[in-house]
Amino acid sequence: MxxxxxxxxxxxxxxxxxxxxxxxxxxxxxxxxxxxxxxxxxxxxxxxxxxxxxxxxxxxxxxxxxxxxxxxxxxxxxxxxxxxxxxxxxxxxxxxxxxxxxxxxxxxxxxxxxxxxxxxxxxxxxxxxxxxxxxxxxxxxxxxxxxxxxxxxxxxxxxxxxxxxxxxxxxxxxxxxxxxxxxxxxxxxxxxxxxxxxxxxxxxxxxxxxxxxxxPEERLDSDTGFYRHSAYANDAKNSFMSGKHWHVVMLNIANYSSVNSMLGYEQTIEVLKIVSEKIRLLNKNLGNKGELYYLDRGRFRIVFSEKERTIAETCATLLNNELKSKIRYNGFDITLSPMIVLARCPEEIESFKSLMAFGLDFHEKNPYTGKVICAPEIYHHDDFEIKNNINKIIENALENKSFQVYYQPIYSISEGKFVSAEALLRLFDKEHGFISPEILVPAAEKSGAIHKIGEYVFEEVCKFVSSEEFEQLGLDYIEVNLSVAQCMHGDLADKILMIMQQYKVPANRINLEITETAASYSQRVMTDNLNKLARAGVEFSLDDFGTGYSNMKRVVSLPLKIVKLDKSFVDEQANPKMWIFLQNTVKMLKDMNMEIVVEGIETKEMVDAFSELKCDFIQGYYFSKAISKDDFIKFILKSHKKENSVNA
Incomplete structure (x- = not known):
């Protein structure tokens, strides 16, 4: 045998x-x-x-x-x-x-x-x-x-x-x-x-x-039993590389953070398990045609092959209807906000990087409507092409010195003339055209390039302020923005003071803007920077006031001279409750001896309304958008001629 x-x-x-x-x-x-x-x-x-x-x-x-x-x-x-x-x-x-x-x-x-x-x-x-x-x-x-x-x-x-x-x-x-x-x-x-x-x-x-x-232990999420984030990323990358055509149902629970804050981590996981079971059952009823993934923080993905477009559409619709219903858990009636996007790859989303970048936060950048969204409705190829190449774009701009500083004039209500301006960063790339600051600044903060960019902007402003052209304009000061990352840099104050000294710019000619988000930070490095600059005579503005949930004690402790009301206040001025809030906000700030700039003014009616509210300054498209330095000089000189003709 x-x-x-x-x-x-x-x-x-x-x-x-x-x-x-x-x-x-x-x-x-x-x-x-x-x-x-x-x-x-x-x-x-x-x-x-x-x-x-x-x-x-x-x-x-x-x-x-x-x-x-x-x-x-x-x-x-x-x-x-x-x-x-x-x-x-x-x-x-x-x-x-x-x-x-x-x-x-x-x-x-x-x-x-x-x-x-x-x-x-x-x-x-x-x-x-x-x-x-x-x-x-x-x-x-x-x-x-x-x-x-x-x-x-x-x-x-x-x-x-x-x-x-x-x-x-x-x-x-x-x-x-x-x-x-x-x-x-x-x-x-x-x-x-x-x-x-x-x-x-x-x-x-x-x-x-x-x-x-x-x-499987490397690919499976232990809580949901679905494939995990790394598996989704690997599979998606391979699909794009191999030329595969496929469909993906992207589910981001828009109110995940709120649910997590209310229930806590462990209970939120239990809710996610309920959601997972609903997805699994739905997929089973559709013939188990989809590959199921759970990424993180309430983000699910269901991937279908090219021929299963109809099933993908059905899945998205049924899933949306199922998750909009209240989920009963542990005595709570939990209402989720399931934001669902259906995409065809690579026809509608053309690359792996774009897919991952888009899927990360589309629920934060678009309003929740309760309907299934087709990717082309909210996905814009050019924006994601820029996002995917933003670090290279920034690197080239720094190397070629292609950043530009634009200026938006600020009008004094009491003096009836333009008294200052806000310096704003602009970048026009040869290949991609205008690069939105909303994409540029976060990417520069993440990569660390914001410090070099910030130095460049501040130096350009100081060159301008120290020039004879600026003296002819009769402006009091220029506002320069500081990002959160800049404020956290240990030698920020020293660099700013050194550049001002280099160009012999008096401290009262510069006003530094920090956002409400930055103001809410209590790190010692930031506090030391602001205090050192304040002792040197530099004054500060608080930008975008009202867009966040600041620690007011922290805000009032800062050396602020000016508070800038965000455009969102202006957009809601027709709301009687908002107007009452604005009246009391302005009174509170005035009682603290702060000056007020209103941003986003676009009509004469808006100017009149906020003038009656006793605000100090107006900034917005009603007067001018942000313009290049040469155009800004022409604009201010032209406004002087108008003032002189009126006075004559």
């Missing part, structure tokens, strides 16, 4: 692999299911191999069972090669390419169909093997089995090497090891036919794959 100890060892390994896969929940998704199928097929193959060895040893009385067991073994063992190829294609997510590659489809199907036909007809032809007088012998076409296995081996190697960029080196090595180990065991079996090592080789290769490739 042939040695079946390797087969028995293979069954032990395979059963352990199967149990491990079930325990680790490696049963979700197409790739996991194919891997499980490979394990089950190998178990069946090994059982047939043991059965064949037993009946071969039993002799001529069991010819039919010998024929059955050998045929079953060869049929399933060779089909394992097909499954291995399919598994490799699935791991690399190349289904879309396979569907378009007819020659590859034929090459995958034809060898096994040939073997299948030969084995089914073998009892009549004896071309594959024979059983005579209880002795098993190979037939004249038995070598086709090796040709079949070799062809699939070549397909495996070809697909892995050609598309190696789509997977890690560890995964590529794990997949290639399947081919190498199986080839080695075939050679051993040819040399030592009494040693049944082929099934053990397959089980060993599957074990290596389970370690190097099939690692």
């Amino acid at each position: 042939r040695n079946v100890s390797f087969d028995i060892s293979a069954i032990v390994v395979l059963v352990l692999l199967l149990m491990s896969a079930l325990i680790r929940k490696a049963t979700i998704g197409k790739t996991n299911k194919i891997f499980l199928s490979a394990i089950v097929l190998c178990i069946i193959t090994t059982c047939f191999d043991i059965m064949a060895a037993i009946f071969d040893a039993a002799g001529a009385n069991y010819r039919q069972m010998m024929m059955f067991s050998h045929t079953g073994y060869l049929l399933i063992h060779n089909f394992e090669s097909v499954v291995h190829v399919i598994f490799v294609i699935s791991v690399m997510d190349l289904w879309h390419k396979l569907k378009k590659n007819i020659p590859l489809q034929v090459f995958i199907v034809l060898p096994y169909l040939t073997v299948f036909a030969l084995l089914l007809t073998n009892p009549l032809t004896g071309l594959m093997f024979n059983v005579d007088n209880g002795i098993y012998t190979h037939g004249p076409l038995f070598f086709t089995l090796y040709i079949c296995a070799g062809s699939y081996l070549l397909i495996d190697i070809y697909v892995i090497i050609k598309n190696r960029i789509l997977i890690t080196k560890m995964k590529a090595a794990g997949l290639l090891s399947m081919a190498g180990i199986c080839l080695l065991t075939v050679i051993i079996h040819l040399i030592l036919p009494q040693q049944l090592v082929e099934c053990f080789g397959v089980s060993l290769s599957l074990f290596i794959v389970s370690l190097a490739v099939q690692r």
